[in-house]
Amino acid sequence: MTAIAALADKFFEAIKTGDLAVLDELYSPDVSVWHNYDEVNQNREESKRTLSWLNRKAGPLRYVDIRRVVLEDGFVQQHVVELGGIAEGLRMPAMLRVYCDGRQIHRIEEYVDPGPLNAKLAAR
Template identity: 70%
Template sequence: MSGIAQTADRFFDAVSRGDTAVLASLYSPDAVIWHNYDDIEQTREQSMRLLSWLDRKAGPLRYVDVRRILLDDGFVQQHVVELGGGCAGLRMPAMLRVFCDDRHIHRIEEYVDPGPLNERLAATASR
């Protein structure tokens, strides 16, 4: 298995378990995470806070229907995220373009529609 494939596996495993220590070791110090839905670039610290929050609110996360293409400078992955917790049963299709080497992630471009997640969280908060 290539180093990039191992980096990808470690990343998605850490996100699904809410393991920010592993995420911190995978993100390069200057990593940038961009989302299509707000066109904002996050720092690694902001991304880890968001992923930790997501794990608390909708974890555990499960990645299914995974299709990954390895590239010389990273990978592209399409998948469906199945959410848990108060969002159990919610499925969110997503795609990530990740720029990395066999040790660190330098940039992530995430394409996802967070609308269903936001609606579910708002509904559970109002109960």
């Protein structure tokens, strides 16, 4: 389970820094990333594109109030994402259920409300 915790740390660091090469390593070829707000399953390229966009527009990202439970088949993490850039000062609570094997991520189920970020972007 320490491999899963290390993978989780590496995953969130890659998102914070916009490191798509690390995400390529961590995502399985058939990874599926589901969002509660649109009920869409993104593939690896779509997910990387979304995370890259988020980092460019609202980076640097900061994860605070982190609560993580490591499981045999992945982890659950609750956190607050503090955004920068054009969304400076915005805080978005989120929860992810990540299925992985300690080497690669196979599925992510993300629960977040993007409404405040979308409103801020629309006001620009």
